Amino acid sequence: MAKYYPIFLNIQDKKCVVVGGGNVAWRKVCSLKEAGAKVTVVSPDFCPELERETGVERIQQKYTTDILKGAALVVASTDDGVVNKKVYSDAMERGILVNVVDKPDLCSFIVPASIQRGDLCISISTGGASPALARNIREYLEGQFGAEYGEFTHLLSEVRQKMLLEIKDEAIRRDILQRIAGFDILEIIKRKGVSEAKRKILEIVSEKIPGDK
Ligand SMILES: C[C@@]1(CC(=O)O)C2=NC(=C\c3[nH]c(c(CCC(=O)O)c3CC(=O)O)Cc3[nH]c(c(CC(=O)O)c3CCC(=O)O)/C=C3\N/C(=C\2)[C@@H](CCC(=O)O)[C@]3(C)CC(=O)O)/[C@H]1CCC(=O)O
Numbered sequence: 771m772a773k774y775y776p777i778f779l780n781i782q783d784k785k786c787v788v789v790g791g792g793n794v795a796w797r798k799v800c801s802l803k804e805a806g807a808k809v810t811v812v813s814p815d816f817c818p819e820l821e822r823e824t825g826v827e828r829i830q831q832k833y834t835t836d837i838l839k840g841a842a843l844v845v846a847s848t849d850d851g852v853v854n855k856k857v858y859s860d861a862m863e864r865g866i867l868v869n870v871v872d873k874p875d876l877c878s879f880i881v882p883a884s885i886q887r888g889d890l891c892i893s894i895s896t897g898g899a900s901p902a903l904a905r906n907i908r909e910y911l912e913g914q915f916g917a918e919y920g921e922f923t924h925l926l927s928e929v930r931q932k933m934l935l936e937i938k939d940e941a942i943r944r945d946i947l948q949r950i951a952g953f954d955i956l957e958i959i960k961r962k963g964v965s966e967a968k969r970k971i972l973e974i975v976s977e978k979i980p981g982d983k
């Protein structure tokens with residue numbers, strides 16, 4: 771089995787192509803859209819969900835190589851192995867990232883199971899060993915990581931931006947940022963809400979920086 775290097779890819783405003791018009795293609799279109807990509811989907815027919823999807827370029831025809839022009843990434847999810855293989859070799863020749871669903875040999879990257887809570891993303895991969903296990907772990911973690919983690923991450927981001935500007939001493943800043951990311955602050959968000967958590971954070975900051983109010 772291949773080894774993989776986990777990364778988060780910035781595909782904001784990048785052209786991403788999905789080849790195929792079925793349910794799997796629709797799932798891929800949705801996740802690419804959510805990541806801010808400019809999505810083009812090409813297929814002779816589209817499932818009703820894809821037909822309804824807004825903000826996507828639909829090209830109703832069979833795959834042709836020229837569709838990859840200017841693309842950063844392509845996902846092939848047709849039910850035709852020959853077409854999927856052609857997409858793979860076209861993409862490899864052009865240095866375009868490529869995933870053929872369920873065909874790890876025809877992938878320059880594989881897709882993990884993911885949970886999104888605002889800016890917090892938890893991704894699980896088994897490196898292809900067991901996608902079913904990745905899914906089960908995702909479902910388990912979904913129960914453990916609720917919507918409050920999104921709020922928590924947002925609050926920490928706000929405070930961190932401020933601290934990067936205002937606290938010049940790196941060691942003190944690190945200490946504070948580590949402290950306020952603690953689960954006790956998350957508990958306050960859960961029980962009392964974000965404004966109470968903010969108050970607690972300010973208290974911690976003033977304790978750590980004598981004289982700061
Ligand atoms: C994570 C997820 C993301 C997504 O697809 O979006 C994903 N597969 C998911 C589900 C799933 N896929 C399959 C089952 C049936 C049970 C089973 O086989 O285990 C289930 C479970 C289900 O659906 O319940 C069938 C399957 N998948 C692959 C093969 C071929 C092979 O193993 O050789 C076969 C056999 C096909 C056959 O039988 O012929 C291959 C891949 N699937 C991957 C990703 C990549 C490795 C990820 C990793 O392990 O880290 C990789 C290598 C390539 C890729 O597609 O990127 C998504 C869960 C999303 C979620 O629910 O959160």
Ligand SMILES: NC(=O)c1ccc[n+]([C@@H]2O[C@H](COP(=O)([O-])OP(=O)(O)OC[C@H]3O[C@@H](n4cnc5c(N)ncnc54)[C@H](O)[C@@H]3O)[C@@H](O)[C@H]2O)c1
Pocket residue numbers: 789790791792793794795812813814815816817831832833847848849850853871872
């Ligand atoms: N449905 C699932 O949950 C699931 C799960 C695992 C694997 N898969 C695999 O993923 C693939 C896609 O699944 P699906 O359910 O979306 O299949 P599907 O049969 O619903 O859709 C396949 C799509 O590919 C299009 N297509 C065929 N030839 C094409 C061409 N030359 N150019 C462009 N598009 C073309 C078809 O018109 C159709 O829209 C299949 O290979 C399937 O075996 C599906």
